[in-house]
Amino acid sequence: EIVQVTGREILDSRGNPTVEAEVRLAGGALGRGCAPSGASTGAFEAHELRDGEPGRYAGKGARRAAENISTALARAVTGLDAADTYKVDAALRQADGTPEKSRLGANAILAVSIAACRAAAAAQGVPLYRFLGGAAATRLPVPMMNILNGGAHAANTVDTQEFMIMPVGAPTFQEGLRMCAEVYHALAGLLKARGLATAVGDEGGFAPDLSGDDEVIETLLAAIQKAGYTPGRDFVLAIDAAASEWKDPAKGPGHYKLPKSGTEYTAAELIDHWEALAAQYPIRSIEDGLDEEDWAGWKEMTRRLGGRVQLVGDDLFVTNPARLAQGIGMGAGNAVLIKLNQIGTVSETLETIHMAQKAGYGVVVSHRSGETEDTTIADLAVALNAGQIKTGAPCRSERVAKYNQLLRIEQTLGPAAVYPGAGAFQIPL
Ligand code: PGA
Ligand code: ZN
DSSP: OEEEEEEEEEEOTTSOEEEEEEEEETTSOEEEEEOOBOSSOOTTSOOOOOOOOTTSGGGTOOHHHHHHIIIIIHHHHTTSOTTOHHHHHHHHHHHHOSTTOTTTOHHHHHHHHHHHHHHHHHHHTOOHHHHHHGGGOOBOOEEOEEEEEOGGGOSSSOOSOEEEEEOTTOSSHHHHHHHHHHHHHHHHHHHHHTTOOOOBOTTSOBOOOOOSHHHHHHHHHHHHHHTTOOBTTTBEEEEEOOGGGGBOTTTOTTEEEOTTTOOEEEHHHHHHHHHHHHHHSOEEEEESOSOTTOHHHHHHHHHHHTTTSEEEESTTTTTOHHHHHHHHHHTOOSEEEEOHHHHOOHHHHHHHHHHHHHTTOEEEEEOOSBOOSOOHHHHHHHHTTOEEEEOOOSOSHHHHHHHHHHHHHHHHHGGGOBOOGGGGOSSOO
8 A cells, every 4th residue: 555655856867857756655665766758759748747947957857746746646646556557557647637647747657657566566575577567577678779879869960860789699688788788899999990989879879970871880780790790690780760850840741851961851762761771781670760740651661661670660659559559550660669758657558568569569668868777667678578678778877777677687587588589570580
């Protein structure tokens, strides 16, 4: 039974305020949860409540959200059984009363939702992945590791937001993580030798001034080889274009203009671009290759590439069951990115994942570019047997914390642990 809920304003990995909640149960068990925060935020995400006081954190303060945790949300869940996640979340949503969670803030609501799950797990003496997933939770995720940052996550010349490596040929998660870290260091060496910057972006990947997708991919392939691995066998590549950031406001929907290079595309031309890249390189996953409102483009892209490439909807689906149902219905995308704070509660996130799995869509559990030390997504990925996790480079502790938690889980599971490798994809590899 929940007896106390406390909110506080803390800092995220970009030095911006976010919220943390603590939930205490009658038996003394304590759970804590933190809300992350995006930069290339989707237009259809649940509402992140900010104070908007210009004199404080440039308007980004989260004191009201923290206050809402300690007051309205605390009142809503006090006395409830923390182990009944659906009931706790329903009470949180009802206290807010808006579809976007804009009154009390999705950031505030999510922090409490996570904290309640953690308190319940602590009270039962089980790890979080077991509390959320039961005995069937044995599948470790393949990292979709972002080692080169661009777009809104880095002040460099690269428009595509994320270039990622996936160790599909590894026998275990632990070995996959090692292989990724080795490629990351090989990449640092290559960049240094070319006189390029090795400072990192928001998700820990390097952020050098490279010319575009081809040059970045060639550099990544060279790094994989330098580390002693074979592209296409040991590793495949994944991209997050975050193309909702490329809307051309002058020309309207279906038209794209890359903010840094100035290159313009129609939707059809952008699909051609992705098709050519996937034909030339071992790219097996493309996220947000088109804009969040370009449903017709998504349908066409899926028709053309969906049999060979995992097409992940992030801003398109925003972890929202209604938007995912629309995508499944019309054949838009074949995988979903899962971000707890896009929808705002643990139970709605579980609903979206179950819907995706039932439809044969791939599931990629994801961090945000603004993160905290909270490692819930690592447990969530195992709990739901998602198969893939996107949580940045092997650099910056808020990213590494998730990988380290997965190492703990894999060790705890022992021989029961399963690393899916290429089997993580719903498409044939
Ligand atoms: P965000 O980026 O957290 O800044 O939205 C992550 C992503 O686009 O996948
Ligand atoms: Zn994305």
